[in-house]
Amino acid sequence: xxxxxxxxxxxxxIVVWAIGLSILVGVIYGSTKTLGIGxxxxxxxxxxxxxxLALGGVYxxxxxxxxxxxxxLRMINFAHSEVFMSGPYxxxxxxxxxxxxxxxxxxxxxxxxxxxxxxxxxxxxxxxLLERIAYRPLRTAPRLVPLITAIGASFFLQYVFRGLYxxxxxxxxxxxxxxxxxxLGSVRVYKTQAVAIVGSxxxxxxxxxxxxxxxxxxxMRSVSEDKEVAALMGIDVDKVISSTFAIGGASAGVxxxxxxxxxxxxxxxxxxxxxxxxxxxxxxxxxxxVPGAFLGAMxxxxxxxxxxxxxxxxxxxxAPYQLKDAIAFTILVFIxxxxxxxxxxxxxxxxxx
Numbered sequence: 001x002x003x004x005x006x007x008x009x010x011x012x013x014i015v016v017w018a019i020g021l022s023i024l025v026g027v028i029y030g031s032t033k034t035l036g037i038g039x040x041x042x043x044x045x046x047x048x049x050x051x052x053l054a055l056g057g058v059y060x061x062x063x064x065x066x067x068x069x070x071x072x073l074r075m076i077n078f079a080h081s082e083v084f085m086s087g088p089y090x091x092x093x094x095x096x097x098x099x100x101x102x103x104x105x106x107x108x109x110x111x112x113x114x115x116x117x118x119x120x121x122x123x124x125x126x127x128x129l130l131e132r133i134a135y136r137p138l139r140t141a142p143r144l145v146p147l148i149t150a151i152g153a154s155f156f157l158q159y160v161f162r163g164l165y166x167x168x169x170x171x172x173x174x175x176x177x178x179x180x181x182x183x184l185g186s187v188r189v190y191k192t193q194a195v196a197i198v199g200s201x202x203x204x205x206x207x208x209x210x211x212x213x214x215x216x217x218x219x220m221r222s223v224s225e226d227k228e229v230a231a232l233m234g235i236d237v238d239k240v241i242s243s244t245f246a247i248g249g250a251s252a253g254v255x256x257x258x259x260x261x262x263x264x265x266x267x268x269x270x271x272x273x274x275x276x277x278x279x280x281x282x283x284x285x286x287x288x289x290v291p292g293a294f295l296g297a298m299x300x301x302x303x304x305x306x307x308x309x310x311x312x313x314x315x316x317x318x319a320p321y322q323l324k325d326a327i328a329f330t331i332l333v334f335i336x337x338x339x340x341x342x343x344x345x346x347x348x349x350x351x352x353x
Contacts, residue, residue, distance in 0.1 A: 016337055020334060020337075020338065023330070023334075026311075026315065027311045029314070029315070030310070030311045030312055030313070030314040030315045031310050031311055031314065032314065033314025033315065034309065034310055034311075034313045034314035035310075035314075036314070037313075037314060039313065040309060040313075043186065043187070043188075045306070046187050047188065048305045048306045048309065049302065049305070049306065050187075050189055050193055050197075051193065051305045052298075052301040052302035052303070052304065052305030052306055053193075053197050053298065053301060053302070054192075054193040054196040054197050054200075054262060054301070055262075055301035055304060055305060056200075056281075056297045056298035056299070056300060056301025056302060057196055057197050057199070057200025057201065057204075057258065057297070057298075057301070058196060058200060058255050058258050058259045058262070058274065058301075059255075059274065059277050059278045059281045059297035059300060059301055060200055060204055060255075060278075060281065060293060060294045060297035060298065061200055061203055061204065061251045061252065061254060061255035061258070062080070062081075062084050062251070062252050062255045062274060062275060062277075062278035063278040063279070063281045063282040063285070063293040063294075063296065063297050064204070064207060064248060064251045064252075064290065064293050064294075065077065065080045065083065065084075065127070065248030065249065065251055065252050065278075066080055066248075066278060066279050066282040066287065066293070067282045067285075067287050067288055067289060067290060067292070067293040068211075068220070068244050068247065068248045068290070069244060069245065069248060070282070070287050070288050071220075071224045071287075071288040071289075072220065072223050072224050072227075072240070072241055072244050073135070073139070073146075073241065074143070075135070075143060075146045075147060075150070076147060076150065076279070076287075077130075077135075077150050077248075078147070078150040078151050078153075078154050078275075078279075079130055079134075079150045079151075079153040079154040079157060080127075080248070080252060080275060080278075080279075081154060081271035081272055081274065081275020081276070081278075082126070082153075082154050082157035082158055082161075082271050082275075083123050083126050083127045083130065083157075083248075083249050083252050083253075083271075084123065084252040084253070084255060084256050084271040084274060084275055084278075085157075085158075085161065085256065085268065085269075085270050085271030086122055086123055086126045086157065086161060086253075087118070087119035087120060087121075087122040087123030087124075087126075087249075087252065087253030087256050087257075088115075088119045088123075088172075088253065088256030088257050088259065088260050088266060088270075089161060089165060089170070089256075089266045089267070089268065089270065090118060090119065090122045090165075091115040091116075091118045091119040091122070091253075091256075091257060091260075092170045092171075092172050092260070092266040093165075093170075094114065094115055094118050095111070095115050095172060095173050096173065098111045098114065098115075099173055104173060104175065105175065105176045105177070108175050108176065108177040108178075109177075111175070112175070112257075115257055116253075116254055116257050119253035119254065119256050119257045120249075120250040120251075120253040120254050121250070121253070122253060123249040123250060123252050123253030123256065124245075124246040124247075124249040124250040124253065125249070126157070126249060127245040127246060127248060127249025127252070128242050128245050128246050128249065130153055130157075130245065131241060131242055131245040132242065134149050134150070134153045135149065135150075136238070136241075158268055158269065159268075161268045162268040165268065167267075167268065168267070169265050169266070169267050170265070170266045170267065171264060171265060171266075172260040172261075172264035172265065172266055173264070174264060177191075178191045178192050178195060178261065179191065182194055192261045192262055193262070195258070195261055196258045196261060196262055199254070199258050200255070200258060203251065203254055203255075204294050207247065207251055207290070208290060208291075210247065211290055216240065216243050219235050219240045219243075220240055220243070220244055222235055223235060223237055223240045223241065224288075255274075256270075256271075259274060273325065276328075276329070277300060277304070277328055278297065279332075280296075280300055280328055280329065280331060280332040280335075281293060281296040281297035281299075281300045281301075282296060282297075282342075283296070283332060283335055283336065283340075283342055284296035284299060284300055284331065284332075284335050284342055284343060285297070285299075285342050285343050285344055286341055286342030286343055286344040287342060289342070289344050291344060292342055292343060292344035295343060295344065296342065296343060299343075300328060300331065303327060303328070303331065304324045304327060304328055305324075307324065307327045308320035308321045308322075308323055308324050308327065309321070311327070
């Protein structure tokens with residue numbers, strides 16, 4: 001038994017486990033120290049939790065595009081971050097046009113619906129074109145080829161939109177309806193945060209309903225199980241895959257508007273970091289699993305919001321919130337090392353077996 005254990009454990013495994021254990025000890029020590037100091041009140045922790053839920057909701061809608069495409073094609077669409085960017089960036093100009101004609105604050109609900117539809121449609125079109133031009137010809141190629149293509153398509157889309165809209169920052173206009181706060185007892189919630197949280201939950205429920213209870217959703221699940229058998233049963237595989245890209249793209253477009261409501265600045269590079277965070281969330285929850293994407297996104301949003309103050313403040317780090325991205329990507333690395341199937345991935349695989 002001991003000899004078998006020695007044969008399986010390598011020096012690399014020992015080093016990785018030692019690093020992981022060191023980080024875990026640091027997290028526990030830093031959290032204990034932070035809570036012991038009592039620097040932050042309960043209301044502060046609640047505020048950070050609300051921020052985390054709002055971020056997690058946005059990440060969840062982006063992560064859905066990653067997880068749907070992976071579930072059907074078994075590939076990571078790294079150009080999805082630019083799909084996320086394309087819709088809301090375009091909708092920013094539509095919002096400016098609505099201000100010009102005086103609709104933005106006069107008809108706020110209608111204006112918000114217009115920019116949501118524009119963002120969703122543009123992102124869906126970009127996603128479908130991406131699948132048709134860049135991925136469909138490579139469907140039977142080795143997996144590394146579509147992955148490299150996705151990275152190239154990501155850079156291509158970034159610089160196409162930079163050429164179309166310019167390299168400067170574009171301010172997304174604030175809406176009078178969304179200014180101010182909502183008081184839930186002694187808890188303060190910004191209206192923008194409430195819209196992001198509620199909007200993301202509603203959108204996820206709609207998408208979950210599409211996948212589970214509609215004809216196209218059943219076809220998507222069939223193609224995910226076995227494309228060849230699904231084609232023999234009369235399912236148009238190309239149409240289903242295009243529909244999957246369209247649904248994921250529309251979800252990313254809506255997520256982009258929610259993101260701009262929280263952080264009202266658009267630019268051609270705005271999809272890079274949210275896209276990586278959403279990919280991390282999809283891996284954390286179990287990529288290919290829709291509930292897992294939502295769960296992983298919420299966990300990641302909370303860790304990104306609460307983690308810097310909780311883990312790092314007690315360690316005496318001067319500006320812990322600047323390391324929030326480091327926390328997210330550290331989670332990605334260790335999930336890939338210690339549990340590559342994610343939180344719900346293993347259970348899903350067992351159910352299929």
